[in-house]
Amino acid sequence: MGFFCRSSFEEGLGAFGLAVEMQVPGRAVGADVIHRALATHYGLDDRTLEFYAVHVEAEDEHGENAMTAVEWFARTPEQQVRVRRAFRWSVLAHTAMAEGFDALLDR
Numbered sequence: 001m002g003f004f005c006r007s008s009f010e011e012g013l014g015a016f017g018l019a020v021e022m023q024v025p026g027r028a029v030g031a032d033v034i035h036r037a038l039a040t041h042y043g044l045d046d047r048t049l050e051f052y053a054v055h056v057e058a059e060d061e062h063g064e065n066a067m068t069a070v071e072w073f074a075r076t077p078e079q080q081v082r083v084r085r086a087f088r089w090s091v092l093a094h095t096a097m098a099e100g101f102d103a104l105l106d107r
Helices: 002-007 009-018 029-040 048-071 077-106
Strands: none
Touching: 002 009, 002 077, 009 048, 009 077, 029 048
């Protein structure tokens, strides 16, 4: 994600704005799903989960802001390719990281 955020605005938008801020695509309660899962399954305290607690409150705005930014700043085919490429690779990286965490926790 850091690579894309340093490369271009469009790639940062795809990597962070879409791949991170919209971690559960199509679900308006993505941060809540993640927050509850971490609290329930891993017993994490409120201080540790503060990042997700704040995102639960701002979920609708974050997703809407990311999509609005795509509409405003990814108008050309070249810009859209950069957004999609960064989004795709960021989602794949996050998925691999989560799978790695799961494998570690299963040990």
